[in-house]
Amino acid sequence: MRVWAIAASFAALCAMPVSAQETRTVPEDHTPPPATLDQMHWLAGQWAGEGIGGQPAYESWLPPTGGTMIGTFVQLADADTVRFTEHMYLMEEGGSLVLRLKHFNADLTGWEEKDDMLTFDLIALEDCAAYFRALTLRCDGEEGLLAAVRMTREGKPAGELVFRFKRMER
Numbered sequence: 267m268r269v270w271a272i273a274a275s276f277a278a279l280c281a282m283p284v285s286a287q288e289t290r291t292v293p294e295d296h297t298p299p300p301a302t303l304d305q306m307h308w309l310a311g312q313w314a315g316e317g318i319g320g321q322p323a324y325e326s327w328l329p330p331t332g333g334t335m336i337g338t339f340v341q342l343a344d345a346d347t348v349r350f351t352e353h354m355y356l357m358e359e360g361g362s363l364v365l366r367l368k369h370f371n372a373d374l375t376g377w378e379e380k381d382d383m384l385t386f387d388l389i390a391l392e393d394c395a396a397y398f399r400a401l402t403l404r405c406d407g408e409e410g411l412l413a414a415v416r417m418t419r420e421g422k423p424a425g426e427l428v429f430r431f432k433r434m435e436r
Contacts, residue, residue, distance in 0.1 A: 288414035289397075289402050289415065290400075290402070298361075298362035299389075299391060301361075301388055301391045301396075302358060303330040303357070303363070304330070305391055306330070307329070308405060309327045309337075309356075311326070312433070312434040313325045313411045313433055315431035316429075316430070317341045317342065317429055318349070321342045321349070322345065323341050324340045325338070325339045325413060334356065335355075335356040335357070336356075337352075337353075338351060338353060343372075351370045352367050352368065352369050354366070362388045363391070365388075365398050366383045366385050367383060368384070386399055386400060386401040401414070401415050402414040410430060410431065410432055410433070412430055412431075414427065414428045
């Protein structure tokens with residue numbers, strides 16, 4: 267599965283507003299830049315914001331452990347009902363960083379096949395920002411996090427999903 271071809275069922279969940287371009291792409295032969303998990307310390311923590319359809323969404327990242335930062339994303343359908351979740355691994359690979367994730371329905375059935383996952387290779391790393399192929403994680407003002415993913419429908423660009431989170435109290 268290509269990195270920007272997010273599961274069709276995910277695209278069906280929402281109408282995509284077109285917004286300013288937050289995500290980046292590069293040619294297939296792009297060499298990821300040198301990077302380490304130590305450069306991602308700013309991402310660790312718990313984040314809350316508005317998700318798809320204006321419903322609550324949450325993202326959490328643990329500090330690096332064993333060469334991996336583990337993250338979760340939760341999209342609610344309403345104040346009390348989980349719509350779907352994502353399980354994310356941000357890890358060092360080949361002297362750079364890669365983010366891998368799997369989607370799950372509220373009943374824990376997966377979107378991707380058993381051994382499949384979405385893989386986002388690092389394009390650029392800046393102070394408080396990581397740009398992966400078709401996925402961005404960056405600081406958004408003081409104590410804010412912006413997460414954006416480029417979507418496709420039937421192999422064609424369909425815009426971006428942009429989530430803005432605020433750091434939850436520690």
